[in-house]
Amino acid sequence: MTSPRCLMFYPWNLNETIGALRLFLAYCRALKDAGYRMDCFAPRSAPEMLSTDGLCHGIFENVFVMPDRESPVTPHLEYLGRQCEDALLPDKTGRDEAAMVAAGVLVSIADYDIVGIQYARCHSLKQMLPPGMPVVLFTHDLDAMVSRQEELIYGYPAQYKLEDEAARLKPFDLVTVVGPDDYRALKSIDSELPIVEAPFTSPIAESVSIHENSPGVLLCISCAGPFHRLSFIWFWKNVWPKVRSARPECRLIIAGRLSDVALQLGAAADPQVSVLGVVDDIEPLYRQADVVIAPYYYGLGIKTKVIEALARGIPVATTSLGIYNTHIEPGREAIVSDDATEYSNELIKLVSCPQLRAELARNGLEYIRTWHDPQNALAAFVEAFDRARQTRTKTAVSRANVMRDLHEPLRYLIPWTIERCHNDGVRSVVLYGAGSHTRILIPIWKALGGPTIRGIIVSEVPSETTFMGYPVESANHFRPDHVDAIVLSSHGFEDQMARACKQRWPDLKTYPIWRPSEPLALGTGNLGVSCDEKIPTAIYP
Numbered sequence: 001m002t003s004p005r006c007l008m009f010y011p012w013n014l015n016e017t018i019g020a021l022r023l024f025l026a027y028c029r030a031l032k033d034a035g036y037r038m039d040c041f042a043p044r045s046a047p048e049m050l051s052t053d054g055l056c057h058g059i060f061e062n063v064f065v066m067p068d069r070e071s072p073v074t075p076h077l078e079y080l081g082r083q084c085e086d087a088l089l090p091d092k093t094g095r096d097e098a099a100m101v102a103a104g105v106l107v108s109i110a111d112y113d114i115v116g117i118q119y120a121r122c123h124s125l126k127q128m129l130p131p132g133m134p135v136v137l138f139t140h141d142l143d144a145m146v147s148r149q150e151e152l153i154y155g156y157p158a159q160y161k162l163e164d165e166a167a168r169l170k171p172f173d174l175v176t177v178v179g180p181d182d183y184r185a186l187k188s189i190d191s192e193l194p195i196v197e198a199p200f201t202s203p204i205a206e207s208v209s210i211h212e213n214s215p216g217v218l219l220c221i222s223c224a225g226p227f228h229r230l231s232f233i234w235f236w237k238n239v240w241p242k243v244r245s246a247r248p249e250c251r252l253i254i255a256g257r258l259s260d261v262a263l264q265l266g267a268a269a270d271p272q273v274s275v276l277g278v279v280d281d282i283e284p285l286y287r288q289a290d291v292v293i294a295p296y297y298y299g300l301g302i303k304t305k306v307i308e309a310l311a312r313g314i315p316v317a318t319t320s321l322g323i324y325n326t327h328i329e330p331g332r333e334a335i336v337s338d339d340a341t342e343y344s345n346e347l348i349k350l351v352s353c354p355q356l357r358a359e360l361a362r363n364g365l366e367y368i369r370t371w372h373d374p375q376n377a378l379a380a381f382v383e384a385f386d387r388a389r390q391t392r393t394k395t396a397v398s399r400a401n402v403m404r405d406l407h408e409p410l411r412y413l414i415p416w417t418i419e420r421c422h423n424d425g426v427r428s429v430v431l432y433g434a435g436s437h438t439r440i441l442i443p444i445w446k447a448l449g450g451p452t453i454r455g456i457i458v459s460e461v462p463s464e465t466t467f468m469g470y471p472v473e474s475a476n477h478f479r480p481d482h483v484d485a486i487v488l489s490s491h492g493f494e495d496q497m498a499r500a501c502k503q504r505w506p507d508l509k510t511y512p513i514w515r516p517s518e519p520l521a522l523g524t525g526n527l528g529v530s531c532d533e534k535i536p537t538a539i540y541p
Contacts, residue, residue, distance in 0.1 A: 004113040004389055005037045009103050011094040011119050013044040014056065014063065018223065019200075019304035020140055023178070024118050026201045027138065028059045030378040031385060037061060041106060043099035064106060066099050077101045080443060083468045084124035086168070090147045090160045095121045104128030114389040123168045127468060131435055134388045136174040138198070141301040142182055149227075149298060166190045171464045173388040176381060178302040179325025194388075198381040199326075200307050201374040208313035208361040211290055215249035216351035219289035219314075221282060224257040227299035232258055235295035236265050238340035239347065244272065246348045253288065255279050286312050290357060291350055294318040295343070301325065307372055310334070310364035315357045317347045326371070333367040334360065410440055410513070417487065417513050418450040424509060426484040428452045432475075432497050433489035434467045441489050441513075442468050454483050459500070475504065485509040 010024055032038050038059050043066040056063045067073050081097025089095070100122060107115055107129050114134045117125050120143060126135045144165040147158040166189040169175045176198040177183045183197050211217075220235075222228045243250055252273045254262045259277040267273045279285065286292075292309035294316055302325040309316050310333065316322075317335040330336035335350055337343040350356055371377060421429065429451050431438055438456065445453065455471045462472040480486075486508055488497045494512045501510040 003035050003037045005111060006031060006039070006114050006116060006389075007103070007107055007110070007112045008038065008040045008060075008116045009100070009118060009122060009125060010040055010042045011044070011096060011099070011122055012042070014040065014042045015045065020118075022304060023140065023200050023302075024138070025057055025059065026374065027116075027176075027198060027378065027381065028057075030374075030382050032059050034382045034386070039064065039112075041065075041099070041103040043096055043102070064103075066096075066102060074098055080128075083442060084127050085469060086121075086124060088160055088164060089121055090143055090150075090158070092121060094119050097124075100125040101128055107133065114385070116385075120165065120169065123172075126171060127439075127464070134173045134391050136176065136385060136388055137169060137172045138176045139169075139182065140178060142177075142185065145182070145185065145300050149300060162186070162189050166193060167465060169193060173391050174384055177325075180327065181325045194384075196381050196384040199372055199377050200302050200304050201372050201377050202304075202308050202311035202368065204311050204365060204368055204373060205313045208358065208365065209287075210354050210358045210361065212354050214290050214354075216247050216251065217288050217290045218243075218250065218252045218293050218347075218351070219255070219285055219291070220252065220258065220293050220295075221255045221285070221305055222258040224261055227296075228258055229261050231295050231297040231299065232261055233265065234297040234340070235293065236262070236267070239295065239344045242341070242344035243347055243351070244270075246344075247351055248272075250351055253285060255282065255285055286314060289314055291347065292316050293347070294322045296321040296324075297338075306334070307368065311368045311372065313361045313365055315350060315360040315364065317343065317350060319343070328367060332360075333363045410437075410444060413513050414441065414444050414450070415448055417511055418445070418448055421451050421485060421487075421511060424485075426451050426509065426511075428454050428483045429485045429487050429511075430454055430478070430483050431456045431470075431487050431489045432458075432501070433493075434458050434462065434464075434472055435490075437491055438489040439468065441487075442470075445487075451484070456489075457486075475500065478504075480505045480508045483508075485511055488512045490514075 008028055012021070014021065028038055039062040040056070040060045041064045045063055045065050055061060077098035081101045084100070085097060103125060112133070114136065115129060116136045116138060117123070118138045120137060120139045123137060129135060142162070142165055144160050144162040147160045151158040162185060166186055169186070170190060170193060173194065175193060175195050177186065177195055179197060179199060183195055186193055186195055220232070222232065240252065250272065253276065254267060254273065255276045256278060259275045262273070262275050267275050286309070292305065292314050294303055294306050296303060296319050299321055303318070303322050306316050306318055306322050306326070315335070319338050320336060323330065323334065323336055328334050335346045337346055350360070431441070431453060434456050442453065453470060455473065456467050457473055457475045457478045459475055461474050465472060486501055486505070488494050488510065490497055491514060494515055498510055498512060501508065
């Protein structure tokens with residue numbers, strides 16, 4: 001039996017050491033272990049990623065990157081990608097329209113069984129894939145929840161609601177969330193969403209080592225994103241002075257890009273504080289630490305540093321947001337407090353008592369074995385992923401075939417259709433159909449100055465509310481009073497579509513593309529063309 005092939009779309013660089021990449025690689029490794037052949041499209045990866053010995057990260061057989069930005073191909077990719085822009089997204093970081101189109105082309109010419117998209121902001125890639133191709137979307141943070149938190153912090157109203165996010169996730173065959181809080185949030189909006197919990201995993205230490213006579217070593221490792229900055233400022237101003245006063249010999253080690261923030265706050269002037277910057281190997285720091293501090297005053301998603309510390313048998317002092325999307329029990333598996341004074345007191349108590357640290361460490365390891373063990377935590381995810389793959393239909397054909405069969409004839413036929421529309425005074429149209437034909441038709445239509453496209457109608461209930469940036473609605477709900485005509489976007493079903501238009505909207509002009517000179521099943525009637533017209537040989541090869 002041939003191993004199933006999967007292409008993963010990861011929007012950043014595979015060389016960056018960030019939590020999102022570790023989470024992504026854990027998913028991919030679990031799929032590889034389950035028998036999948038894995039490739040990755042990572043547009044920002046360095047070229048040397050392609051010349052590894054064997055498999056990239058021990059997982060990927062091939063890593064695909066974007067063409068050079070100076071390449072003449074790139075403007076075309078960017079133009080096509082802009083047709084699928086999502087104007088409502090609060091933040092487009094990580095979203096690269098040209099890269100998504102390039103990935104779509106890759107899937108179309110290769111024989112993949114399923115596609116995975118890391119990051120919900122890249123949801124439009126699904127529209128660029130062959131019809132019937134199973135697609136799984138991986139979420140890390142829910143943008144709507146982040147937008148809501150930004151509203152609380154910065155004061156400007158959130159425009160992107162959880163309902164908006166759920167609508168974008170609904171067309172996917174499977175959606176992953178990192179923990180129970182995101183799962184409950186999405187299910188509260190749409191109980192039918194196909195969601196599976198796919199937690200962050202971490203290797204587990206075999207034993208716990210507690211520093212009995214340590215004066216107390218606190219370790220803080222973090223990036224310097226806005227929420228991380230605000231969280232550290234809260235700790236530095238409200239917690240560290242209290243700990244410093246109660247335990248003068250206690251040390252604080254700061255590593256990662258957060259070090260720049262610490263230096264700006266004057267941390268270098270404190271002899272008990274070591275500011276290390278970005279380090280190549282964090283294991284020696286973990287071995288020194290008595291407690292990992294994770295004072296998340298802001299931020300959602302899942303806190304990978306909390307999981308990694310617990311998996312190493314290191315006690316953690318965090319906040320309620322630090323255990324968001326986990327099953328951690330406060331007080332048993334970690335110290336959890338949102339009040340600065342209480343946080344300080346609990347941290348002082350933890351630093352002062354080796355027995356308490358040992359108890360928390362043991363409970364933390366037990367928690368990790370239950371919920372985040374790499375050997376079994378992703379089993380439900382892999383099973384759900386495999387079920388999604390099996391939804392692949394016979395219509396999931398190579399886009400290369402579609403392009404070969406449709407693109408060239410349409411390039412010749414569409415100008416004539418546009419000319420007929422202009423001759424009849426048609427200024428706006430809807431397209432009837434939302435498949436591969438329409439995906440090819442729209443860019444040609446717009447490039448040649450066709451009448452304004454107001455939207456798209458389909459015969460059944462639409463699986464997506466938008467298609468290439470245009471609203472999609474069922475023919476049952478279509479009201480023709482805002483357009484001048486309907487353009488039939490289909491290669492093989494013009495007869496049926498023309499008949500439906502004649503019955504439903506007898507006063508609306510209807511324009512076929514492929515057989516404008518033939519009497520369709522209902523007669524030429526209202527099709528905007530007479531029977532005796534012939535296709536000029538100069539237009540149709």
